[in-house]
Amino acid sequence: MxxxxxxxxxxxxxxxxxxxxxxxxxxxxxxxxxxxxxxxxxxxxxxxxxxxxxxxxxxxxxxxxxxxxxxxxxxxxxxxxxxxxxxxxxxxxxxxxxxxxxxxxxxxxxxxxxxxxxxxxxxxxxxxxxxxxxxxxxxxxxxxxxxxxxxxxxxxxxxxxxxxxxxxxxxxxxxxxxxxxxxxxxxxxxxxxxxxxxxxxxxxxxxxxxxxxxxxxxxxxxxxxxxxxxxxxxxxxxxHNQQTQLPISERKKSLPHKTIGVVMITNNQGEILINQRPEQGLLGGLWEFPSLEVPSGRSTLNAIKKTIPQNFGIRFKLPTAIIQIEHTYTHFKATFHVYQADLDIETETHRQTANSNGAAIEQRWIKLNQLDQFPFPKSHLKMIQAFRATMLPRD
DNA sequence: TATGCGTGGCT
DNA sequence: TAGCCAAGCAT
Known part of the structure; x- marks a missing residue:
């Protein structure tokens, strides 16, 4: 029994x-x-x-x-x-x-x-x-x-x-x-x-x-x-020679994919714009470069040019593509399309704005050599590396 | 109870 | 090599 x-x-x-x-x-x-x-x-x-x-x-x-x-x-x-x-x-x-x-x-x-x-x-x-x-x-x-x-x-x-x-x-x-x-x-x-x-x-x-x-x-x-x-x-x-069949595993769902547009915006003071993610949720408390999820079928560049200036109170000149990065998180996959752009004008002086979800975010201009003082997600560390290789070539 | 939450080692 | 899985917890 x-x-x-x-x-x-x-x-x-x-x-x-x-x-x-x-x-x-x-x-x-x-x-x-x-x-x-x-x-x-x-x-x-x-x-x-x-x-x-x-x-x-x-x-x-x-x-x-x-x-x-x-x-x-x-x-x-x-x-x-x-x-x-x-x-x-x-x-x-x-x-x-x-x-x-x-x-x-x-x-x-x-x-x-x-x-x-x-x-x-x-x-x-x-x-x-x-x-x-x-x-x-x-x-x-x-x-x-x-x-x-x-x-x-x-x-x-x-x-x-x-x-x-x-x-x-x-x-x-x-x-x-x-x-x-x-x-x-x-x-x-x-x-x-x-x-x-x-x-x-x-x-x-x-x-x-x-x-x-x-x-x-x-x-x-x-x-x-x-x-x-x-x-x-x-x-x-x-x-019973079943060691390769056990334990029985749960069936895994395939991960959805997201396209993320990112802009590394620099000004003529040798500074770059970063913002802090909200305390709760994915990568909470870490810093990143202005980013947005691009709805499928839309142009990443157009989405960046339309939305980032609204969210951050700035305008920038024509962005240049730097690198694409693939990254797998726990519950989705992402492709980051990373651009660099020079600041045009700052339309607002405050440093506290809202992201596309309406959550308050802190944004800061920091010197390039201060980047290693802030915690970044792995994907953004790769962007920093690519930025340095592209924009600051060694001679 | 099911889902959200990072990144890298290993095969 | 793409996918599985790792000394799990919070909600």
Whole structure:
């Protein structure tokens, strides 16, 4: 007899996949959990990775690493982590820093709400928790940017608490271990329960790190190294040679495409016009060059010439094409058509205008050598590079 | 519960 | 090489 979770309803199960752990009474399997946990800890002693945030028990440093590692690979995080701790060695330093400086340190890492939340949370820690990162689950969860997995990751690593985690690695490992016949997103309650059962009460620190290492180095999305896996004799996917079919993935929707017109406007003072994006939403708080989305079928150049002067209170001379840039975001693709134009006249003197959505934006003329003081999205960093190569050729 | 939110590594 | 996916969270 098998137990069906409500999440299974409406999803066609693959009859070739078996799911004994999922259909067993979880509480009666505690002996199996203990064996699995110990086997993983033994593997970790011999084969775990040496990562910088494992060399410290400073909750602040561990917190920073956990936030940076959200949806971001270890290799990408390493240089940012080192630089960050140099620049902001403790929570008081971070709390006392201007948000723009924090965003600049995060520039290029993506998901910029993480940086804004880190900054806000640091100020909350100073005010509410006397400058010490909280050592309990509820207080940690009260901080912006910290959800259940990140709280478990930080508190297990810093204070050795036996709290479960549920990141992409754990989902994949468990889906294979139990032969999960639905996408992990449809069985999260069940997976959390197993993760919680597996964490040893006396060694949450090493166990959670080992769990993620197993997923990152052995139980990888493609070509898992099953022969090196400490769980292979218990793994339903391995036993039935289904490790490449699991976990079952959700069908991805194809991304819509947008055309973005951009103008890099310069004046005769050696300055260039930039504006700050609204705090909320995509690339919030970062700076960019005046831009607009071009409706399909319309001329990018005409759209720029009509709309940018209205939004920014300026007029410019005939724009020149500099470069086209392709960029893929999380939920759409974009082609940037980038132009340069000389300022004609400034029709308004104020520096606070509205974009096409009506949201207030700040705009500034800055010297070209000040560009590296402002946080820009990756796409605009490429524009700066192209601008320098085109407009300021070296001789 | 579904969607918005960046960028880069890897195959 | 185009697409998948990464130590998820907020709403």
């Amino acid at each position: 098998s137990v069906r979770t409500p999440a299974d309803a409406g999803h066609a199960p693959n009859a070739n996949l078996v799911n004994p752990l999922a259909s067993a009474n979880l509480a009666s399997s505690s002996f199996l959990y203990a064996e699995l946990s110990q086997a993983l800890l033994n593997w970790y002693d011999a084969s775990g990775r040496d990562l910088p945030w494992r060399r410290t028990q400073d909750a602040y440093a561990i917190w920073i690493s956990e936030i940076m590692l959200q949806q971001t690979q270890v290799k990408t995080v390493l240089p940012y982590y080192d630089r960050w701790l140099q620049q902001f060695p403790d929570v008081q330093t971070l709390a006392a820093t201007a948000q723009q400086t924090v965003l600049k340190a995060w520039e290029g890492l993506g998901y910029y709400a993480r940086a804004r939340n880190l900054h806000r949370a640091s100020q909350m820690i100073v005010e509410r928790f006397n400058g010490e990162f909280p050592n309990n689950f509820d207080d940690a969860m009260s901080l912006p940017g910290i959800g259940r997995t990140t709280a478990g990751g930080i508190l297990s690593s810093a204070f050795n608490l036996p709290l479960p985690i549920m990141d992409g690695n754990v989902k994949r490992v468990l889906a294979r271990l139990i032969g999960l016949t639905v996408p992990p997103a449809k069985a999260l309650d069940q997976l959390w329960e197993i993760s919680a059962q597996l964490v040893p009460t006396d060694n949450g620190r090493d166990f959670n790190q080992a769990f993620m290492d197993l997923g990152a180095t052995i139980c990888t999305p493609k070509n898992p190294a099953c022969l090196l896996c400490p769980w292979r004799t218990s793994c339903q996917a391995y036993q």
